[in-house]
Structures are given as C-alpha cells and as structure tokens.
Amino acid sequence: MPLPEHDQKWPPPDQHKQLRLYTQHGAWYAGDAEVLSQVYGGGTRPAVGMDPKGWDRPNSRMSGYINRMSRWFWGTPTPAGQSRATKLHIPIAADIASTSADLLFAEPPTLKLKGKTGQKRIDSVLHEAGVYGSLLEAGELGAAYGGVYLRVGWDTEMCDHPVVDALPPDSAVPEFRTGRLSAVTFWRVVREDDGEVWRHLERHEKGRVYHGLYLGDEDTLGMAVPLEDDPATAEYAKIVDSDGGFDSGYPKGLLVHYVPNMRPHRKLRGTALGRSDYDGTEPMMDALDEAWTSWMRDLRLGKGRIIVPDVYLTNMGKGQGAMWDPDREVYSGLQMLPSPDGGSMITLSQFAIRVAEHAETCKSLFTQIVRSAGYSVQSFGEGGDGQAQTATEIHMQRHRSYSTRGRKIGYWTPALAWLTEAMLSVDHAVFKTKAVAERGVIEWPDGVQPDPEALSRTLDMLNRAQAASLDTKIRMLHPDWDEDQVQAEKERLRDELGLNVPDPATMKESFVPDAGEE
Numbered sequence: 001m002p003l004p005e006h007d008q009k010w011p012p013p014d015q016h017k018q019l020r021l022y023t024q025h026g027a028w029y030a031g032d033a034e035v036l037s038q039v040y041g042g043g044t045r046p047a048v049g050m051d052p053k054g055w056d057r058p059n060s061r062m063s064g065y066i067n068r069m070s071r072w073f074w075g076t077p078t079p080a081g082q083s084r085a086t087k088l089h090i091p092i093a094a095d096i097a098s099t100s101a102d103l104l105f106a107e108p109p110t111l112k113l114k115g116k117t118g119q120k121r122i123d124s125v126l127h128e129a130g131v132y133g134s135l136l137e138a139g140e141l142g143a144a145y146g147g148v149y150l151r152v153g154w155d156t157e158m159c160d161h162p163v164v165d166a167l168p169p170d171s172a173v174p175e176f177r178t179g180r181l182s183a184v185t186f187w188r189v190v191r192e193d194d195g196e197v198w199r200h201l202e203r204h205e206k207g208r209v210y211h212g213l214y215l216g217d218e219d220t221l222g223m224a225v226p227l228e229d230d231p232a233t234a235e236y237a238k239i240v241d242s243d244g245g246f247d248s249g250y251p252k253g254l255l256v257h258y259v260p261n262m263r264p265h266r267k268l269r270g271t272a273l274g275r276s277d278y279d280g281t282e283p284m285m286d287a288l289d290e291a292w293t294s295w296m297r298d299l300r301l302g303k304g305r306i307i308v309p310d311v312y313l314t315n316m317g318k319g320q321g322a323m324w325d326p327d328r329e330v331y332s333g334l335q336m337l338p339s340p341d342g343g344s345m346i347t348l349s350q351f352a353i354r355v356a357e358h359a360e361t362c363k364s365l366f367t368q369i370v371r372s373a374g375y376s377v378q379s380f381g382e383g384g385d386g387q388a389q390t391a392t393e394i395h396m397q398r399h400r401s402y403s404t405r406g407r408k409i410g411y412w413t414p415a416l417a418w419l420t421e422a423m424l425s426v427d428h429a430v431f432k433t434k435a436v437a438e439r440g441v442i443e444w445p446d447g448v449q450p451d452p453e454a455l456s457r458t459l460d461m462l463n464r465a466q467a468a469s470l471d472t473k474i475r476m477l478h479p480d481w482d483e484d485q486v487q488a489e490k491e492r493l494r495d496e497l498g499l500n501v502p503d504p505a506t507m508k509e510s511f512v513p514d515a516g517e518e
Helices: 013-030 033-039 061-070 092-105 116-128 131-145 234-238 282-301 355-373 391-397 399-431 452-464 470-477 483-497
Strands: 110-112 147-153 163-167 172-177 180-193 196-205 208-216 223-225 245-247 256-260 305-307 347-349 441-443
Touching (some): 013 033, 013 092, 013 131, 092 131, 092 282, 092 355, 092 399, 116 131, 116 399, 131 147, 131 256, 147 180, 147 399, 180 256, 256 399, 282 355, 399 441, 452 470, 470 483
Antiparallel strands (some): 110 441, 147 163, 147 256, 172 180, 180 196
16 A cells, blocks of 8 residues: 555654745745744743843754744744734735736636647636636745645536646645656645544555545554545545555546746755745845834824823812813913923924835835845836836836746646646546547747737738738737637638639639738
C-alpha cells in the first residue's frame, strides 16, 4: 500500500522548512492582524523591565529566536494597560497576488487541439466546469505560496464532466524526480476530538489514486482505520479496491500538476518548489504596516483637546461630578486670580499631524515592495497621469510587470497543455465521450488591449493605400480568431461590399479580389 502503514510524525519532518514559509506567507496573504501577531510572536508580553523590542533579552538559543521575532512590528505585543490593539494592516500582499492572477488569466489563454471533436469538447468542459475561474484562483495561490497544485477529478452525481481544483501547497507532501512531480500526498484534518486527530490522506501516483483515513494526535499520523469510520471519507470506501486505490483514468501520468510560481527558490536551494512573490519583501511589508499605524496614531493624538481650570466646570451636584460645556455663551463672574499674561485660562491642545512625512514614507515603501515582487506600480493603479495612453505606452510603463508575467507563462504553458490531456482522458474513461486525449497548443494574449482608435486609423491607411489584403486586415483586427472564423468574416464582408458576384454562365459565385488582394 503506497500510503503510510505505520505510525509516523505528521507532517513529515523534512517538510517543516517549507511549511514555516507557507505559514508566514499565508498570514500576509490572509491579511488578518491576529494571525500576523501569532506568526511573529506579538501575542507574548515581554518580561517586566525588558525592552518590548527585545534588544536586552538574553542571548540564549530560544530567547534569541524570540528576540529576532520581536524586532518585527508585528512581533511587538500590545502594551500593558492599552484597552485595544491599534496595529493596522495594509493588504498589499493580497493586492500583489490578485494582480499576478489578473496579469495571467484576466484574459484567458486559448487552448487549441488538432481534432475538431476534442476541441469542441474541451471548449464545452472549460466553460461548464468553470476552469477559467479555477485558473484565476490558482494564479493567486501560486503568487502567495510560491506554487499551486492543479488537480483533475470527477463527481458523477453532481456533473457530467471532469472538474479542476486549485490546491495550496501547504496541504501537500510532494515527491519530485528530475524537477518534475512524480507523486504527491494531499492531507486534511477531518475531525478533532479530545486530543484525537483524524486525517484524510489522498495520494496520487502514475495512473492511480489512493485514499486513507488515519487516527492519531496533533503531531503523529497514527494508524490507518477504515474509510467508513468518518462521513468525510465514507464515499471513497465504495470505489477503492483491496489496495486502497483506483485507476485514475489517466494512465500516462498523474491527475495532479505542480505549477511553480517562479524558480529558483532563494531560501530552499536545490528544491523543485517555487518561491513566493513575497519572498524578501516581508520586512518592508512589516515596515509599511508600522508607518501606516504611526500615521493613524498621529491622527488620534492630533485631535484638539481643551484644558480648563476647575472653576470653569459646572458642578452637577453632590456625587455627580462636574462638566465643561464648550457651547455655553454666558458665565457669571468667577472669583479667581487673573492669568499672569492677561490672556484666557482656556488652553487648546493641538498636536501636529505629520501627513506629508507619513505619506512619503508609505509611498516609498509601497514602491519598493511592488518592485521587489517583480511588478510596476502602474499595474496597481499608481503612477498614471490621467491621460489617455496607447497600448505601446502602457506596455512600456508596465514593462517590469509584463517581464514577470512572461516568466510565469513559461511555467503555466506546460501545465495547461497537461490539463487538456488529463481532462479529456478522464472525460473519455469516466463519461465515455468520443474525444481523444491530446495535449493542446496554448496561445497567450498580449495582455494589453490595442487602442481601438489607433488600430482603426492604421487599417484605414492600409485600405486607402491598398497595401493589405482583406484577410490580413481581418487578422489584424481579430488576432485571436481561427481560420474558420476569418474565412466566414471574409465572406460576410464580400457579400456586404458586393464583391461576391454570381457568374451568369455557370450561376456560381466567381471570386472577385478585394483591394490589395491577389
């Protein structure tokens, strides 16, 4: 049985380094202040007499680790006596992940097959299964965690086509061979009860999928138990054989593909895993949150406050205290000594709010974070002058973003080619369709829509100069069209322009070339 049979540590000890990174980057991606404080140790109050930043803590192994964590803004605890946490978070990590996904899949790529039957079926499945939405989800997860798993599956009771899931890498134990995924085990906790932890393991190998249920504790996988023992896995008990698995319907490989975000990994050298867009930007994102929190602190402290003598207060009665009414217009004469300078004894306290300094600091940090992640600030709606721009100008301004997009396309192209083959193979094996499994050819859009006005002027000049055929002009206007669509548009234009003239002798249409066409 490929799944573990004996008790062992879980997750496996060799996964701890990447899991630590997944936890850290997942906290930034989620943007939850409480989770960030937990990850960086901000929930632990410092010992009495010690600096909250941790500079004077003992230099032991454990305290040194706490010391390093406490130097982060999110590693400092809430001061004693403070009624509420005042730390604020700017969700720039989530913005980076969503921008990365939009650059890749906001305008989805085209998957083309040689066979018309397969092309028609894959187009139908892509829309019915919501694959384009799954790709956007996968793009976000990959940017945040450094990679993502695409998994092909099916549910004959819910739908009549294969489905695609995007799974984060913190729920998988991968096995690589020559840089390629050779096997992977997904796991999830299905139940926790009085210290007992029930885990469901799903292992993918070439042509096979295995399911197992384990009963252990927080750190140990425990022993295998029947799948029927938990409702979350009972459905798999009906389809697995004596080996604990079943045929995947894709004998050529795995029903799972790992898509790295970008390589190489700077912190885990030699691994086949990808690195996150956040890699190396964590201190700057921490500093951005600190600067933003300081700005909001200035706003709170900068609120105008009035300080008046006790005699200016109105006595509310015995045991009721006194109050100051700032809108009162008439006061009776007060028996008190005048102010030494002859002025009012009412003091207005108004602290300065350092708006320009904080705004410039936050802007500089934002720019550096985005640049280090591999993007241009224009991709985030910043740095524009509000003027209409051509596609070339937009591409030049966002050159860094499109360079990063090009690198990621290099990893996504083979993944999408695999996806078409795996989905059609499962579709044929499970749903008995006639489409033959084949790898598709992936065509990516430019990412920047051409300026319609500039394109129309270009086509008009080419038409007047008779320098381009009708076929060429149609392809310039619709670069994503296939041969059948182009030919159909040519026929429609000829009919509208009266270029398709019937031959009186044969009553057949004779071809009359358009301007510039031989």
